Amino acid sequence: MAMASEETAKLGNTTAGPSPTIRLLAKLGNGAVAGVTGVSIIFPLDMVKTRLQNQKPATPGGKPPYAGAVDCFRQIVRGEGVRGLYRGLVPNLAGVTPEKAIKLAVNDVARGALATRIGTTPDKLPTSYGALAGAAAGLCQVIATNPMEIVKIRMQVAATSPRANVTAMDIVRELGIRGVYKGTAATLLRDVPFSMLFFSLQAMFAQRLHAYAGGDAAAKPSTLCVLAGSTVAGVIASGAVTPADVIKTRLQSSSQPSPPYRGIADCASRILQTEGPLAFFKGVVPRCLTMAPLFGIALMMYDLQQKTLGW
Secondary structure, three states: OHHHHHHHHHHHHOOOOOOHHHHHHHHHHHHHHHHHHHHHHHHHHHHHHHHHHHOOOOOOOOOOOOOOHHHHHHHHHHHHOHHHHHOOHHHHHHHHHHHHHHHHHHHHHHHHHHHHHHOOOHHHOOHHHHHHHHHHHHHHHHHHHHHHHHHHHHHHHHOOOOOOOOOHHHHHHHHHHHHOOOOHHHHHHHHHHHHHHHHHHHHHHHHHHHHHOOOOOOOOOOHHHHHHHHHHHHHHHHHHOHHHHHHHHHHHOOOOOOOOOOOHHHHHHHHHHHHOHHHHHOOHHHHHHHHHHHHHHHHHHHHHHHHHHOO
């Protein structure tokens, strides 16, 4: 009887300890701390990624402003100083706190619920179910992601436009509530597939690294395995959804072409016609270098906090 009770407590990790409400609040708090830590570390790379994705030749057939990621980094530092690499960080942190809290907590809760449903533990959840939990996380996070992204992008590209001194509040006041959700469909097109790929691969890689290192099969993967697995999964997922990220960046940027993009299909079609298929992978290297450590650090911090709480 005692063994049955112990096994029930393990499945889904939901029946022992604090109430589900307290667990959820703790997971949201852990996700927020993890997100702020990761974003603060990698923000300069995100700045380079955004500038590369948004750049267009000054004249048809001309050369783009930046020759690559390193050149973009140098030009930002030369023209705007080191502070230019952190332009838009504060509103980004304000947005990433609920965004990462929702993303990590929803994925964790969904994994627990699915694990309970099929009679296993969250750590042993099949990859297909992990992708389903990730999809739920990506869907839910957009309520916080879209406003954060559109403000961040407009601040990051502002230095290349006449409105160099624009603030986050200026952008929010100008756009209004409906405006900060511009490009939501494109954000979903990026975030849902990303979360499906990332969370399912992250769990699989962490488990395999744990087994390769000779860890106990019944134990959770070590924090280093979580960091490594998350980083590798971040590279794969980020690279795979870069075309959607390019389209999202173009739709949400204040520097629209004439006539402006009318939506996802129109934006994709015009990029393909005027810049070729490789344009959909602009900024793929800095994006992977940004997202991989961001989610590696975030998942590591989240895992450390969960283990500290003993949940």
